[in-house]
Amino acid sequence: MPTALNPIVHGIFDAATWTVTYVVYEKEGSACAIIDSVLDYDPKSGRTSTQSADQVIAFVREKNLQVQWILETHAHADHLTAAPYLKAQLGGQTAIGDHITAVQRVFKGVFNLEANFKEDGTQFDHLLQMDETFAIGNLSAKALYVPGHTPACVAYQVGDAVFVGDTLFMPDVGSARCDFPGGCAKTLYASARKILSLPDSTRLFMCHDYPPENRAVRFETTVAEQRAHNIHLHDGIVEAEFVRMRTARDATLAMPVLILPAVQINIRAGEFPPKDDNGVSYLKIPLNAL
Structure with a gap:
């Protein structure tokens, strides 16, 4: 089980994508993990940049931390991961939940990716199994399988802190959409209740805030605050009520602006597609397919 230590958590908010990247560690000079990093991407020009990731690097170096893990809660549809850039600058192993293979299979077909694209998750250094524990220096972490938003979502429990990915948002925002391939509102409800069954004082860290x-x-919120006030999942909301609400709401939502570039990059653990014979990497935009 995770250690009782209370880790230090530093969040870096990326305003362009409403994403929070976390650095979690025991103390200054210790090992750390980076969770849900952001590579800046301009969809108008197709250019990438590293301002958000450079803030993470600066913090890690300021605190003299040693990066042990670069973690993803899932293959994000709203931002590109900066994992390869961070690994090149800081070291560490990349990791994601082992159900990423299901997402890779689906989107290999959606994007008609190259025949040798692997659907086995080997783009990542390590695939975390359900309830697998792993070390961040002297901290013990645990991968919690929380599907629903996608079939591969995980949350990370480190001491009294849980990084929930897109399973939950702040109480006045609610919950994540479930209409992506493999998503399921009924499954998300069960995953949310799994998180909300933890002790009331458990600190919960969102991947996004809107x-x-x-x-x-x-x-940052707590289990107690979510159970009392989450507009979609507070105590007393039953599964059928949540599924009706979530299904109706999802039907009104537009696709995320960056879903097509983000998913293509993120199922590759942040690596760009193989370069064409002119030395340039290209992303695919399937017309009238989604």
């Missing part, structure tokens, strides 16, 4: 106009960005 704040209402009347509050500033926040991305």
